Each structure stands twice: as C-alpha cells, then as structure tokens.
Amino acid sequence: MLNSEKIGNEFYQNLGMLFYAVAMADNKIKPIEKARLQKYVRQHWLDVDDVEDEFHTDAAYQIEIVFDWLEGEEKDSNEYFEAFKGFYKDHPEKFTPKSKVLIIETAESIAHAFAGKNKSEMLAIFKLKQLFNH
Template sequence: MVHSIQSNAARELYENLGKLFYAIAAADKVVSREEIRVLYEIVEKEWVPVEDSSDEYGTDLSFQIEVIFDWYKDNDFSAEAAYEKFETYQKEHTGLFDADLNDLIWKTANSIAQAFPGKNRSEILMLIRLKSLLHIHNMVSHVCQSCGLPLQEENYGTNRNDTFNDDYCNVCFRDGEFTDHSLTLHKLETQLEESVKHHNTISFEEAERLKKVLPTLKRWRMSRI
C-alpha cells in the first residue's frame, strides 16, 4: 500500500495524516486521552506493518502520524485548519490514495471518533466530509440508518446484550439505545445546511445527496409511523 513510494513522499503523507487524525479528534474542541491511546494503538498495529521506510534515526516513518498529531495538539491548532491542510494535500496527491490506503484512513479516523463516548455531532460532520473526499461511499456496502455514514464491522452499534447492531454505527447507537435522543431528521438536515453555509465542512453536492438519503433511513422512517 505505502511500500512503493519514496521515503520523502512517505514522510509527507504521514505528516498530513497526522493533521487529519488530529482534526477528527479535535472536532469537538477536546482531544481526550482515549482518542490519543486509540491513535497510538492503530499506528502500531495497522500503519507500521505497511511501511518499510525509516527516518535517519531508524524510526518507522509512519510514526510521523503521532509526531504531527502531538505537535498540533500541543499548539492547540483548530480542527478546521488541520483538516484543510490535509484536504489540500490529498487533492494535490490523489494518485497516492488507492482503495487500500483510503480504507485504512477511514478505519483510523472512525476509531478515533468512536474512542470517547458522548461525542459531539461535529465529529460526525467531519467524518462525512472525509467520506466525500475519499469517495468512501463507493467502497462500502451499507450505511448507518441514522446518520448515513458508511458502516463497517468495526463501527457497528451495540445492543443491550453486547451483541452488534448492524443497522447503526456506534456513534449513533450504543447499549440498545440512541446516543442522542433529541436528534431529529430536521435537526440533522439543518446541521448539514449550516455546515455548507457557515463552516464549509461538507460540499454542497454531498449535503444535497445526504439530504435525499436521510429520510429513507430506518430511524427516520420509523419516526413517521
């Protein structure tokens, strides 16, 4: 996946991934210890094995993800500024982002967002923006029946008996109930509109696509019964 690119290009890639993952963690303006722990764990287990290059000290280049993440956190960068830097880099280097790399980026970002319970909806909107940028909707078979985000086995919601619920993601549904009981379809649609109008966290086209999809999802169909 990352083996074939030169070390300088690999370093730049990992530095920008550090910015992205910081943006996901800081979307709700708080970077928790659990989010940091999850990032470090995924870098060790998922990113290090797919990178052959090392820096001048013999350290695997994928650890640049952690270095940049920590630097952005210590300097209190805004999540939006960090995300925009990654977005610019990605658009200038689209050839690097094949399906395998996009899948691992999505898995990492999703795990960070799920690391701390009670997360802000801003994290979901950041994930929606990333999904659009990486064209994730072409890579997965189904979506959360509440927020419309792609569903994969590692982000299934949970039922009361600790079994997985494959209708909802675990941002929206945990321990047999929705995490935000006050959320309505109208509120979700309004958040999308605000994100386009004021925050530029999602493209107009992606927001319009989601607004068409949301009313067809199970949670919102059931609410009309």
C-alpha cells in the same frame, strides 16, 4: 532523502493532521482518543509500507509525532483538515483504496473512542468520506 521518501513522510505527517482534526472536532482531545490513535498506528499503520524517516524509524510514527505536536498549537481543527485535503489533491497516487479504508477506519475509531461519535466528529468523518469519493 529521496523524493519518494520525502512524500512518504509527508503522507504520514498529513495523516497526523487529519486524525488530530477528527479528535479535535469537538474542541477537546481526550486521552482515550490519543490512546486509540497509538493503538492503530502500532497495529495497522506500521505494516503499510517500508518508508522510514530521517532517523531510520518507521515513518508511520510521524502520525503520532505530528498529532502530539499539534496539541501544543492553538489552531482550528478545520485548518488541519484543509491541509490534509490539499496534500490529498496534490498526491492522489499515495492513497490506495486499501489505505483510504484504513484512514477512515482509524478516524472512526478515534471518534468512537470517547462515548461514541458526536455531531462535530461525524461531520469531520463525512467530509473525509466525501473527499475520498471525488
């Protein structure tokens, strides 16, 4: 696998961590939040680029795979946000203005999926917007 493909896969894996952190900000993943993520992956993320994973499927599916895997872990959602933040700072070139907008839209859609955004989800999205503005 080429280094650019490896970083492309890591990009999507880190998005999975970020979206999990947003959904888990209130300490519970609701089925509707997961469904909203799947909808966004299929309707928006599959068309972002041509990066494939080692199984020759669209790397954007890594978002869902990582999200699902993290459900089995028992870590604080803030750890996953910090991991995403580290990837963002190490690879700012992967984050185009268009992808940043889509990331924020996806995060907000997940947060709105169940009875609107709550305070902890709003804080997670605020931190994301702050990160992108620096």
